[in-house]
Amino acid sequence: MDASPSVNEASRKAETPRFVAGSTMRHVLVMTGTGTGAAGLIAIFIVDLISLLYISWLNDPSLTAGVGLATVVMFFTVSINVGLMIPIGALVSRALGARRPEDARRMATSGSILMAMVAAAVSMVLLPVLPLILNAIGAGAQTYEVALNFLWIALPTNVLMAFGMAFSTVLRAAGDAKRSMYATLSVAAVTIVLDPILIFGFGLKANGAAMSINIARVAYLYVGYRYLTRSHDLLEKPRLKAILSDARPFFAIAVPAILTNIAAPVANAFFTSIMAQFGDQAVAASAIIDRVTPVAFAGVFALAGAIGPVLGQNWGAQRYDRMRQTLKDALTFTILYVGGVWLMLVLVQVPITEAFNAPPMTADIVQFFCRVSGFIWFFVSLVFVANASFNNLGYPLLSTFFNWGRATLGMIPFAYVGAHMGGPNGALIGIGVGSVAFGIAAVITAFWTIRRLERQAVPG
Template structure:
């Protein structure tokens, strides 16, 4: 099935790049749909894992996994920041019909991403006592979170490699195989989670072991697709690696700074919730798992438009770049509105499924009622950041993400909690996102117009 020459992008340089022709809305929908399918599978598995743990009827276990998730969110956010230069550089080379450059960059950037991910894990592990204490871990939740992270964090490097390979597949326009690679994580987790958590009695540690095994599967499947279907990897060239490091880190450093704004803000919010006890932390953990499942389309959209913009920039199709942003906005309005209605309708069943005690259930239900308002403006920042990172303006992405995570969140969440407790904190983070969301998307259109003015006409 992988012998179809139409998918061997690196071997067919005379064919027009996939995203430079055809409907931009179709490209946005296909890339977002396939990306969302893979993400939903992973996020649902994470949600089900927490659901299993909640069935152990120990709020400290749920809260402990929630705190561990805050730390893992930090490492995954760095990985996502490292994915951005891979997608930008490889898609741009393919759009400009330079397949040899794309192959070299895919290899070099994947190695660089793995190296950074390994260093991040080595730094974080000895700092866990300080980090977990800072975000409000009690004696019981601390032990749960620490044990979980000591099992799962060492394989962060495998997660980084799988994410790198999957990003190259998407940069080549092969959203389907990228989705299949991601689905392999979900498939392994669905099978092993109940066996390890309940069957072997490993509880939260069983969920952490499952994460490691699923990451091995992710690397294996994505590597097979990338080498057999596209031939977009080659033997490492250390001279090329050092040469490619410069453009890689030129995008990666501001992208990482941009992405760690979200886990930093999440850690602050978790600290605010910790003031109200384990039930509030458990509510935060449930929200953290429900949100990506519900709004997976937004996460996928941010990753989907990057390759589309990158290939059209390489081909100097600025009209298609602007249309891609407009299509992304249309998708955001329809998608977020639909999800908001759904969450309002299922707010009570969600809390019952998690055996949530009254205080936890109340907080989760308030989130469901506010979710669409919060996430529409957050989505605008996501879409704008994808544009900035792929079009040579990564510092703008850093500015808007940190602006929303600090000025747009910290004072609003803090004073909201002072006035209305955990529910007030949720209202605060929604109110603080409005200005930054609107300003970010306006700026994204401005950057494309600027690139068009600066462009030298193609000969």
């Protein structure tokens, strides 16, 4: 008689979703540090950083500028992929939190296929219009050819990257932080090995870097798939009926999430065009900043992805107190992390520019950015954290509003006026000033959405 309650109790504990119990701060730190978190995202971002670093060692400014412009375009495709990851993470984690594993399995499969289909379509649309895009962001004759060739090699494999990111997201939604990290680390491992071989050994230069990206994406997909099929039962045989039925909730989150995410590459392209007014050295500085920033502040990007499953599972379990605490923990992490990275960038500002063989004007701009990076990225980080909450708690349009608001009203006029008054450094200050109001307002609104969900909840 005594054995049955004990077995039932053990069964209930085994079925308890990981993020519904225990310290919320611990969940935030573990998912940020080991999921597609800091290490994982650094693995993704470091691909661009390493490639540009190797290309800069060829001492050909047109190659460096061409790869820089190409990755501005690729940032657009990656941003769309990240937007497509959001519904997968939100829907799978919500189903797991509500103890519906069959729904989680079906949604993981359908979501991965839908994400890959959209990624393939994006590449097909972009490839024919690359000349228009590259000319619009100020590509010169030689840099145009370098960027065009690079993109024609790398863009077609965007669909492979989408599958890899989808599988990694499912692992993270299930709370498997370690395997999600390993999947994304495979990208960096392949790139580190192949980049010097293809760029220098085979003399392929920028095209070699693009080929390395393609092979890294194959590894990413393979590792993620193997982990999902061997260690988790969260993929099933694709069924057209299931894909079509899941498309509606998927795109209900994905469309506003994509609209939200593409604000960043659009703003980045605008900023590049502003820097182009000050010459090639300013464009080179912009390219270096674009690669150093995501690596240095990878923890912020990781945090935005990490808190989604934690919020989603606790929403499914109707633990609104834990949802509020998760958001508070995320803000605490943001303050400490951004402060630490700011100090680090100030200390290594000179070695960074020396590593890229930066000429005087380029070095001055990059070093100035390092000195003001904390001010800029603290408020940008607040928007990231709030957007993650909006996307996972049923308010994706708020995420769209704040991201586009910061990227337009909070950036364009301030960067333009700053550039007019203080040159490239003034443009950087403008970006930071324009982010203040949107960062603060976004966080306040995030807490408001949790209170509203709690009021709307129907007692079980």
